[in-house]
Structures are given as C-alpha cells and as structure tokens.
Amino acid sequence: MFSERRLEVLRAIVQDYVGTEEPVGSKALTERHKLGVSPATVRNDMAVLEEEGYIAQPHTSAGRIPTDKGYRLFVDKLAAVKPMSPPERRAIQSFLDGAVDLDDVVARTVRLLAQLTRQVAVVQYPSLTRSTVRHVELLSMAPARVMLVLITDTGRVEQRMIDCPAPFGETSLADLRARLNSRVAGRRFADVPQLVQDLAEVFEEPEDRSTVATVLSTLLETLVEKTEERLMIGGTANLTRFAHDFPLTIRPVLEALEEQVVLLKLLGEAKDPAMRVRIGHENAHEGLNSTSVVSVGYGSGGEAVAKLGVVGPTRMDYPGTMGAVRAVARYVGQILAES
Amino acid sequence: MFSERRLEVLRAIVQDYVGTEEPVGSKALTERHKLGVSPATVRNDMAVLEEEGYIAQPHTSAGRIPTDKGYRLFVDKLAAVKPMSPPERRAIQSFLDGAVDLDDVVARTVRLLAQLTRQVAVVQYPSLTRSTVRHVELLSMAPARVMLVLITDTGRVEQRMIDCPAPFGETSLADLRARLNSRVAGRRFADVPQLVQDLAEVFEEPEDRSTVATVLSTLLETLVEKTEERLMIGGTANLTRFAHDFPLTIRPVLEALEEQVVLLKLLGEAKDPAMRVRIGHENAHEGLNSTSVVSVGYGSGGEAVAKLGVVGPTRMDYPGTMGAVRAVARYVGQILAES
DNA sequence: GCTGGCACTCGCATGCGCAGAGTGCCAGGG
DNA sequence: CCCTGGCACTCTGCGCATGCGAGTGCCAGC
Numbered sequence: 110m111f112s113e114r115r116l117e118v119l120r121a122i123v124q125d126y127v128g129t130e131e132p133v134g135s136k137a138l139t140e141r142h143k144l145g146v147s148p149a150t151v152r153n154d155m156a157v158l159e160e161e162g163y164i165a166q167p168h169t170s171a172g173r174i175p176t177d178k179g180y181r182l183f184v185d186k187l188a189a190v191k192p193m194s195p196p197e198r199r200a201i202q203s204f205l206d207g208a209v210d211l212d213d214v215v216a217r218t219v220r221l222l223a224q225l226t227r228q229v230a231v232v233q234y235p236s237l238t239r240s241t242v243r244h245v246e247l248l249s250m251a252p253a254r255v256m257l258v259l260i261t262d263t264g265r266v267e268q269r270m271i272d273c274p275a276p277f278g279e280t281s282l283a284d285l286r287a288r289l290n291s292r293v294a295g296r297r298f299a300d301v302p303q304l305v306q307d308l309a310e311v312f313e314e315p316e317d318r319s320t321v322a323t324v325l326s327t328l329l330e331t332l333v334e335k336t337e338e339r340l341m342i343g344g345t346a347n348l349t350r351f352a353h354d355f356p357l358t359i360r361p362v363l364e365a366l367e368e369q370v371v372l373l374k375l376l377g378e379a380k381d382p383a384m385r386v387r388i389g390h391e392n393a394h395e396g397l398n399s400t401s402v403v404s405v406g407y408g409s410g411g412e413a414v415a416k417l418g419v420v421g422p423t424r425m426d427y428p429g430t431m432g433a434v435r436a437v438a439r440y441v442g443q444i445l446a447e448s
Numbered sequence: 449m450f451s452e453r454r455l456e457v458l459r460a461i462v463q464d465y466v467g468t469e470e471p472v473g474s475k476a477l478t479e480r481h482k483l484g485v486s487p488a489t490v491r492n493d494m495a496v497l498e499e500e501g502y503i504a505q506p507h508t509s510a511g512r513i514p515t516d517k518g519y520r521l522f523v524d525k526l527a528a529v530k531p532m533s534p535p536e537r538r539a540i541q542s543f544l545d546g547a548v549d550l551d552d553v554v555a556r557t558v559r560l561l562a563q564l565t566r567q568v569a570v571v572q573y574p575s576l577t578r579s580t581v582r583h584v585e586l587l588s589m590a591p592a593r594v595m596l597v598l599i600t601d602t603g604r605v606e607q608r609m610i611d612c613p614a615p616f617g618e619t620s621l622a623d624l625r626a627r628l629n630s631r632v633a634g635r636r637f638a639d640v641p642q643l644v645q646d647l648a649e650v651f652e653e654p655e656d657r658s659t660v661a662t663v664l665s666t667l668l669e670t671l672v673e674k675t676e677e678r679l680m681i682g683g684t685a686n687l688t689r690f691a692h693d694f695p696l697t698i699r700p701v702l703e704a705l706e707e708q709v710v711l712l713k714l715l716g717e718a719k720d721p722a723m724r725v726r727i728g729h730e731n732a733h734e735g736l737n738s739t740s741v742v743s744v745g746y747g748s749g750g751e752a753v754a755k756l757g758v759v760g761p762t763r764m765d766y767p768g769t770m771g772a773v774r775a776v777a778r779y780v781g782q783i784l785a786e787s
Numbered sequence: 788g789c790t791g792g793c794a795c796t797c798g799c800a801t802g803c804g805c806a807g808a809g810t811g812c813c814a815g816g817g
Numbered sequence: 818c819c820c821t822g823g824c825a826c827t828c829t830g831c832g833c834a835t836g837c838g839a840g841t842g843c844c845a846g847c
Contacts, residue, residue, distance in 0.1 A: 134840050147790055152841070170796045170841050210608055244587050248599065258597065258605065260587065266597065266607050269549055345684060346702035363685035473809050486821050491810070509810050509827045 111157075117144060118154045119163055120187045123175050127424055130351070132172030177389035177423060180401070184386050184427050191428040193436045197225075201440050208444065211235075211264035215341050218417060218441050223344025225433040228421035229366065231404075233376055234339040235263035235414040235445065237298045245293055247286045247324070252276040257328060261298075263414060263445060271327045273320045285321060289328075302329055338373055338415065342366055351422050361396030362420070375402055375420070382406030382413035384435060389423045399423060403430050407438035409446035417441070450496075456483060457493045458502055459526045462514050466765055469690070471511030516728035516762060519740070523725050523766050530767040532775045536564075540779050547783065550574075550603035554680050557756065557780050562683025564772040567760035568701075570711055570743075573678040574602035574753040574784070576637045584632055586625045586663070591615040596667060600637075602753060602784060610666045612659045624660060628667075641668055677712055677754065681705055690761050700735030701759070714741050714759070721745030721752035723774060728762045738762060742769050746777035748785035756780070 135148040163179035222230035240261040406413025474487040502518035561569035579600040723744040745752025
C-alpha cells in the first residue's frame with residue numbers, strides 16, 4: 110500500500126514524537142534520520158500519510174503527530190518488541206524472588222512494572238475460575254455463624270461469613286467440611302457448582318438440612334461473586350509525567366482506574382494469553398481515549414490464569430513497554446509455578 | 449492573646465479562603481461577614497495576625513491566606529466538628545451494611561470517605577496486634593510444603609507458604625494444628641509469641657522436630673512481618689480538583705500515597721483512637737507539606753483496632769471533613785462489632 | 788519522481804498599558 | 818484609646834500589538 114520510504118517516514122515520526130513530545134516537522138526529520146531524501150520529498154510523503162489518516166497536525170502549519178491509526182500501524186508492522194537486557198532480566202527475577210506470598214507477588218509485580226515502564230501498572234490476581242480448589246475450611250465463629258475459607262492452588266484465599274438459620278454442631282460442621290473437601294479439593298472452580306449440587310442431595314439429617322443448604326448456597330454465591338477478579342494498581346504518580354499537558358487528561362484516567370469493572374474490561378477477556386495493545390479510541394471507556402493499554406496473560410503453565418499490563422499515554426515507547434510487560438509476565442508465571 | 453474580633457477575622461479569612469480558593473481582602477471580608485467594623489479596622493487586625501504568623505500574603509498588595517499556624521488555631525479554637533445530617537447518616541449506614549466480608553467493608557469505607565469528603569481516603573485494615581486469633585490452619589500443599597493460614601476475630605485472613613526441611617506426615621500436621629489451636633485460639637496476637645515458645649519445648653518426636661521448628665518460626669515471623677499493616681486508598685481522582693494550581697503539587701502526594709510506610713506513619717501510631725489533624729508542615733514527609741491529614745481510630749469496642757482518614761489540601765473544609773471522618777469511623781466500628 | 792526555492796500561515800513569546808483589588812498610613816472623631 | 822474614611826501606592830492579570838521562527842504547500846526544473 111505504501112512505499113517502503115513512506116513507512117519509514119511514519120516510523121521516524123512516531124519515534125521522534127515519542128522522544129520529544131513535540132510535533133515533528135519535515136526538516137527535523139531529515140536531520141535526525143538518514144532517509145536519503147530532501148525535506149520537500151518528506152513533505153509530500155507526509156501529505157499522503159495525513160490524507161490517509163495516519164498522522165495529523167495539531168494546528169495548521171505545525172509539525173505532524175501520529176494518530177491512533179498511525180500508532181496502530183507502527184505497532185503492527187513497523188516495530189519489534191524490544192527484549193530486556195540481561196541485567197534487566199536478572200533484576201526482575203531477583204526482585205520477584207523475594208516474595209513471601211501471593212499478595213506480595215502481586216504487589217512486587219505492580220511496583221516492578223511501574224518502575225520498568227514508568228507508567229501505571231495493573232496486575233490481576235489469579236482468577237478463581239481458572240484455578241483449582243486446594244482446600245475448603247469451615248470455622249464456627251458463633252453458635253449460628255460460620256466462616257467459609259477457600260484456598261486455591263495459586264495461593265489465593267477467599268473468606269465469607271455465613272449466618273446460619275440455626276445453630277450448628279461442631280461435629281456436623283466437621284462432617285460437612287470433610288465431605289466438601291473430599292469432593293471439591295483438586296477440582297477446578299468452574300466444576301464446583303455441579304459437585305456441590307450433588308452434595309446437597311446426599312445429606313439426610315433433617316435438623317441440619319437447612320443449615321447445610323445455607324452454607325452450600327453461600328459457597329456457590331461466593332464462587333460466582335468472587336469470580337469478579339481482584340486487582341492491584343500502582344505507579345499512578347507516573348501520570349504526572351505528562352500532565353504538563355493537562356490535569357484535564359489525568360482526571361478521567363484516575364477515575365477510570367478506581368473502577369474495578371472498567372479495569373477488568375481493560376485487560377481484556379482473560380482466556381487469551383497473547384499480548385494485546387489497545388490504542389486511544391480503541392478503548393471502550395472514554396476516559397481512556399488518550400491512553401494506550403498494553404496487556405498480556407500470565408500463568409504457571411501454558412495457560413493464562415490472569416492478566417497484567419500497563420496504562421500510559423498513546424504517545425508511549427511501544428517496543429520498550431511491550432518488552433517489559435512480556436518479560437514481567439514470564440517471570441511472574443515462573444514464580445507462581447514454583448509455589 | 450487576641451481580642452474576640454481578631455479571632456473572628458481569622459475565622460472569616462479561613463472560611464472565605466476555603467470557599468473561594470482566592471486570597472481574601474479586607475473589603476470582601478466586611479461585605480461577606482457582619483463584623484460590625486470597617487475595612488480599615490480589619491486591615492489593622494490583619495496586620496497584627498500577619499505579624500504573629502497566622503496569615504500571609506502571596507504577593508505584596510494581595511489578599512491574605514491562612515498559614516499552617518492559622519489553620520491550626522482555627523481547628524483548635526475556632527471551629528466545631530460539623531455533625532452529619534440524618535439523611536447522610538442513613539446513607540452511610542445503608543452503604544456500609546451491604547458489605548459481605550472484611551475486604552468489602554474496607555473497600556466500601558474507602559469509597560464512602562472519598563465521596564463524602566471529596567478527598568483522598570485511606571483506610572487501614574484492622575491491626576493484627578490488637579486482634580485475637582480465631583483459628584490457625586495448616587495445609588499440606590506438597591510433600592515438604594505447608595501453607596499456614598491465620599484467621600482473626602476481625603475477619604482478617606493471612607496466609608504464608610512454608611518450605612519444610614523434610615516431608616511432613618498428615619497426622620503430624622493434624623497434631624500440630626490441634627496443639628497450636630488449643631493454645632492460641634482466642635488469644636491476642638501480642639501474646640502469641642510467648643505461647644509458641646512454650647509449645648516448641650513440648651514436642652519430642654525427633655523426626656518432626658526440625659519441621660515443627662520451621663513452622664513455628666515462620667508463624668512468628670508472619671506475626672511480626674504482617675503486623676506491618678495493610679491499607680487501602682481511594683479517591684485519588686479528587687486530587688485533580690485542586691490541580692489547577694500545579695501538577696507539581698500532586699506528584700509528590702501520589703508518590704507518598706504509594707509508600708505504605710509513609711501512609712502508616714501518616715495515620716499515626718495506632719493506639720490513640722482520638723481524631724487527629726496534621727496540617728501542612730506538621731507532616732513529617734515533605735511531599736505532604738501542602739496537605740493536611742485528618743485521621744481517627746475505629747474499632748468494635750472502645751478501643752481502636754485501626755485507623756482511617758483523609759488526605760487533602762491544607763485549604764480544606766475542616767469542620768465538614770472531621771465530621772465525615774468521625775461519622776464513618778463510628779459506623780465502621782459498629783459493622784465490625786456485628787460480624 | 789525528487790529537489791530547491793518561495794510565499795504564506797500560524798503559534799508563541801515579548802512588551803506595553805490599563806484597570807482593579809488590595810494595602811499601609813495618617814489625620815480626625817466618638 | 819480605638820475606630821474610621823480618605824489617599825497614594827503597589828502589584829497582578831489581561832488584552833493587544835508585534836516580531837520571530839518553524840513548518841507548510843506549491844511550482845518549476847532537473
């Protein structure tokens with residue numbers, strides 16, 4: 110569609126604009142890059158690129174800046190993911206190795222990502238639906254009150270209070286716990302609802318019947334509700350790096366970042382472990398129309414148990430950011446596999 | 449020290465400045481407040497207040513703005529905590545009542561505080577040291593790997609992975625769990641270290657000895673490390689409300705908010721349940737020199753199990769903010785007492 | 788199809804003048 | 818003794834004109 114040189118011009122524009130944060134003109138371009146042609150030629154190429162919607166001028170007779178479409182082409186065709194240097198890899202690994210539990214792993218990952226990319230980092234906790242149940246614990250907190258604790262193979266722990274309709278004996282509780290565990294331990298969360306259904310029918314003692322039903326239904330409820338994923342964000346201070354533009358622009362971003370729902374949508378439906386870049390208006394949420402999101406799945410095996418990524422201005426260093434995100438995801442996966 | 453009227457002038461300056469965010473002059477003051485004196489008189493009072501360091505002028509021949517010292521006097525002597533209106537109280541209560549577990553309580557509290565005060569909210573999880581142990585669970589994850597789960601009376605759950613020096617039989621594990629629980633359940637966290645010390649001496653089986661020691665020492669470690677309190681923040685988007693001043697000012701604040709350590713210091717050493725206001729330079733951390741922190745303890749009984757508060761510009765509505773913080777703390781305490 | 792040249796367009800920084808708000812000080816009055 | 822009205826002074830902020838520079842589009846020529 111475009112000549113080799115025109116693509117080269119676009120690449121140069123993206124690189125320069127990302128570096129300087131200022132509209133780039135034809136003269137400056139020919140000076141900084143060895144394109145082998147004169148500014149006038151570059152101007153012609155620019156005119157074409159602009160007509161096709163890959164670049165734009167903020168004001169008449171200013172330099173050009175890439176549009177979302179321009180960045181898209183750059184990411185898809187013109188740029189290669191930049192691998193981390195060996196020292197960087199070592200730093201990542203040793204930083205993550207110090208984690209003592211899942212919370213710590215996630216917290217460290219967020220800090221790491223934020224520092225490496227100098228952008229806002231978002232890390233999702235390993236999803237419940239794609240995890241397996243390690244253990245179910247039932248604790249009597251008060252005569253008619255039970256605490257349900259669910260522990261997953263990824264080290265995630267969920268708890269829920271249950272108010273029972275009637276007091277519940279210690280022995281019945283122990284019995285129920287044993288039965289639950291024997292059925293449920295080692296199974297995938299997604300399979301649990303069916304298993305629990307079956308279990309309800311087995312219980313016969315009338316006096317405990319309603320209580321058992323309550324406990325089981327709460328368990329189900331928890332499975333459904335808590336599938337709603339948790340996540341952690343960090344590095345919001347990095348937003349101020351490009352706020353010389355406008356507080357106007359960081360406000361909606363901060364607001365979006367406080368909405369778990371928005372963030373979860375942002376990372377993308379989680380099955381797909383592939384790296385994904387959403388640029389500017391490709392983001393559904395309009396507060397994020399001037400930001401790009403780079404996300405990728407991570408997990409202990411070949412499959413993704415959750416996603417992580419960064420949020421930054423559309424004017425970001427895509428190769429470097431993608432490299433950092435990919436590397437971090439890889440190492441987090443390793444850490445999880447070990448625990 | 450000051451005549452009644454001079455104090456009144458200071459109060460008026462604080463109120464107007466908080467409202468308009470602009471330096472306030474003598475004429476405007478007499479127009480908006482019925483001081484019963486002329487602008488000239490007010491000017492004399494202002495001159496005195498300025499000499500004493502309670503107010504200052506940003507530039508020669510501009511209006512006056514309160515200094516940290518001025519706000520301090522205002523908070524201590526001139527302002528009363530503004531109680532919430534009945535509808536507001538109801539809204540708070542019903543919003544918090546919907547919470548299903550501790551995470552949810554904390555999350556809702558943060559949202560609520562941020563909305564009510566339109567500032568950044570910080571809520572500390574109930575502290576471990578002031579909680580009691582409900583249950584200790586030991587789960588075998590792999591032959592030589594045990595997961596330790598601690599559950600407190602406030603509903604907080606902490607987990608830790610333990611790598612054992614040698615494989616550990618299911619029965620030994622159950623035995624240890626039983627012993628641990630019988631000693632430790634119902635005791636305050638602060639008392640646990642001594643109890644565990646005693647326990648170590650009781651075990652005799654040589655083959656399990658080292659494993660038991662490992663588990664116990666990790667338990668102790670967890671108690672110490674995790675006493676390091678967790679917290680949750682929200683409402684950072686509110687920072688942009690006064691960022692028309694400067695991205696310069698919100699940057700260090702965002703950075704400070706990402707440092708757990710700083711935040712914990714900020715809320716104050718936690719024993720004291722009293723409301724506390726730290727104004728501008730009274731905050732040790734210099735990124736927060738132009739912000740004020742209003743914090744208060746909350747808890748189920750008379751004693752504080754943790755703290756919560758808000759961070760905002762020194763130019764904030766102190767009576768309203770203090771009222772909201774106090775009210776929220778009270779209702780959170782109630783909720784915790786119920787669970 | 789590339790190049791150099793040329794006229795044109797804006798954005799941005801600079802400098803000036805002016806209005807407005809606020810001050811300090813002083814002399815006069817209850 | 819304290820308050821008041823008046824007056825001269827000092828800044829800030831804003832609107833406006835000006836000049837400069839970077840960048841553009843177009844065109845004729847190689």
